[in-house]
Amino acid sequence: MKFLIQREEILPALQQAAQITSVKTGAVYLRSTWLKVENDQLRIMATDSNIEFFGVFSPEVKEDGLVGVNGRHLYDLIRKLHPGELQFLVDEKANNLVVKQNKRKYVLPINENYWFQPLSVFPEENAISLSGETLSTIIDKVSYSVSDDDTLQAFNCMLLKYAAKDQKVDFCGLNGHQLALCKLEHEGLQNLLPEQGILISKKYLLELKRMIPLKKIELNIQNNRLYCRSWDFKENISLPLSLYDYPDYNQLLAKHASSYPSGMDVDRRGLVDALDRILIFNTDNSMCTFFEFSEGMVQMDVQSEEKGEAKEFLDVVFQGNLKKIAFPTRDLIGILSHFDSDQIHFHFTSSDGPCFIEDVNDPDYKVLIMPMQISDEVIYTDTDTEA
Numbered sequence: 001m002k003f004l005i006q007r008e009e010i011l012p013a014l015q016q017a018a019q020i021t022s023v024k025t026g027a028v029y030l031r032s033t034w035l036k037v038e039n040d041q042l043r044i045m046a047t048d049s050n051i052e053f054f055g056v057f058s059p060e061v062k063e064d065g066l067v068g069v070n071g072r073h074l075y076d077l078i079r080k081l082h083p084g085e086l087q088f089l090v091d092e093k094a095n096n097l098v099v100k101q102n103k104r105k106y107v108l109p110i111n112e113n114y115w116f117q118p119l120s121v122f123p124e125e126n127a128i129s130l131s132g133e134t135l136s137t138i139i140d141k142v143s144y145s146v147s148d149d150d151t152l153q154a155f156n157c158m159l160l161k162y163a164a165k166d167q168k169v170d171f172c173g174l175n176g177h178q179l180a181l182c183k184l185e186h187e188g189l190q191n192l193l194p195e196q197g198i199l200i201s202k203k204y205l206l207e208l209k210r211m212i213p214l215k216k217i218e219l220n221i222q223n224n225r226l227y228c229r230s231w232d233f234k235e236n237i238s239l240p241l242s243l244y245d246y247p248d249y250n251q252l253l254a255k256h257a258s259s260y261p262s263g264m265d266v267d268r269r270g271l272v273d274a275l276d277r278i279l280i281f282n283t284d285n286s287m288c289t290f291f292e293f294s295e296g297m298v299q300m301d302v303q304s305e306e307k308g309e310a311k312e313f314l315d316v317v318f319q320g321n322l323k324k325i326a327f328p329t330r331d332l333i334g335i336l337s338h339f340d341s342d343q344i345h346f347h348f349t350s351s352d353g354p355c356f357i358e359d360v361n362d363p364d365y366k367v368l369i370m371p372m373q374i375s376d377e378v379i380y381t382d383t384d385t386e387a
Helices: 007-020 070-078 132-143 150-156 187-192 202-213 250-256 266-281 330-336 382-385
Strands: 002-006 032-038 043-049 050-056 060-063 063-069 085-091 096-101 104-109 128-131 157-163 166-173 178-183 198-201 216-222 225-230 236-240 262-267 288-294 297-304 308-315 316-319 324-330 345-349 353-359 361-367
Touching: 002 007, 007 043, 007 050, 007 070, 007 085, 007 202, 032 070, 050 216, 063 070, 063 104, 070 104, 128 132, 128 187, 132 157, 132 166, 132 178, 132 202, 132 216, 150 157, 150 198, 150 202, 157 202, 178 225, 178 250, 178 330, 187 216, 198 202, 198 266, 202 225, 202 236, 262 266, 266 297, 266 330, 266 345, 288 330, 324 330, 330 361
Parallel strands: none
Antiparallel strands: 002 060, 002 085, 032 043, 032 063, 043 050, 050 236, 085 096, 096 104, 128 216, 157 166, 157 198, 166 178, 178 361, 216 225, 225 236, 262 316, 262 345, 288 297, 288 324, 297 308, 345 353, 353 361
């Protein structure tokens, strides 16, 4: 094998390949990045036995061939070289891959080719196009509400499912106390999804977000795998789908139609600033912020025996009869960080029922958070402080 190619062209693909390969453990093919030259094309390939990646390039080919090397070592070398042309060639007698740039020369040991495992090919039929930036943004808005516990099966997955009611695709994350829902109108994706939808495990979801290019991409589904590739075919990713039964999240969403709802419109940045200061006073035993409502204003406070007391006030637009509610401060800050609008609407169903947080300017994104039960116990009083 022998070919010439620009360092800048292949560096991103080598990085993607290196990040899914193991450094020391596992079978040889799981530690390897494979370079295959055939039909005037170079394929850079890697897998961790679940996620598969390959990039397709058009180098100046001198000789076809296949070679596998330690993926992390190869990437570390190429990223530290200068921009410009690289020459790759296999010294079959010495069983090495030689990389040259000008007068520089580097020799890497290679693996036996019988370790090579062919990767899945992107299925062309029924493929659909989508903005990579759009998909990445949706994953960011939903994935934090997917459970990190992979033993929780469906709760550890993001659901993609067509919702016939509003003719949009639902992207849903649910972890037991929190739900994030993002809707996307996309006829191609709607037709691609099976009736029950698809589930992507969180560990693969985050890898997908990291690997997808922020430009036009193509998607397809086949044999319980999701396939994604860049429009120029240079980046190809596939990953397995989960087969659990997903809870009926619409039952939670139906609670939006509460008999006695209350609502609050508030400036998101001002609320986050106040919560960030309150967080200083939270402890493991006092991790909530208490909200008390009055006309045109909300009072937020926290009390803890270890750290003291904090009170914050914000001007809001409030409607309803709700007097008091409590939310975990850190969770609420995390949720608000995923909204883009400065104006946020809180839809309270009751003091202990689901609360829906909605973007005033984006009806296709909402988060459900469960409030904490309020105890009448007083941690300490002003009298205690004076003493």
